[in-house]
Amino acid sequence: MMRSWILPVLFVLSGSVVATAEFFEGSPGIAAAILLVFLALGGMNSPLIFPRSIGEPEARRRSADDGRPVVFWRPGCAYCIRLRFRLGRSARRLHWVNIWRDPAGAATVRAANGGNETVPTVVVAGRPHTNPGPDWVREQLPAA
Incomplete structure (x- = not known):
């Protein structure tokens, strides 16, 4: 911590x-x-902006259980910050993986983006989406 x-x-x-x-x-x-x-x-760059990050294996398991998307991000990324702020309270319903703290998460992002660590990468139902719009991500959330 x-x-x-x-x-x-x-x-x-x-x-x-x-x-x-x-x-x-x-x-x-x-x-x-x-x-x-x-x-x-x-x-x-503070942990206050983003919900608590978890590891990629745990995020994948939780996503399979509850159907929520997994967001791969890194501190200081302007696009990640934009996504986080535009999602508002909905951001807490996603599973966040910090690729700088989780090597498995970084490997997943590289595999999805041709070897680049392009974030945010959002995985929905096993399919990666690079830098999607906040409205689209909000639509992917299962009904509460």
Whole structure:
């Protein structure tokens, strides 16, 4: 759990150091802008944005049981963040696999995308779909 917070904390700490240096050099506006950028980077990479990731074998098993799609993603991916935000609360009904933390998930994405780790890749009923639209993904969710 703690490892998933290392990158966001490093962004916040780094931004704080750089912003403090700018502030003491007499540029409070630039310091504020830098701090905001680093806070945004930290937030985009934080585990708070995405539902808890599970491993690819577990996601595949759960998807077979409940029919929900599996989303393969990675931290910092703008398309993954867009998908997550546009899905809203529906995102919690999907199975999320972080390919940077799960080698099996990364291998699945590479197999589906000609050797590339293109995310988000959404697997529905065993068929991969690369960077699908949020509305399409929402339609693939089984009725509650």
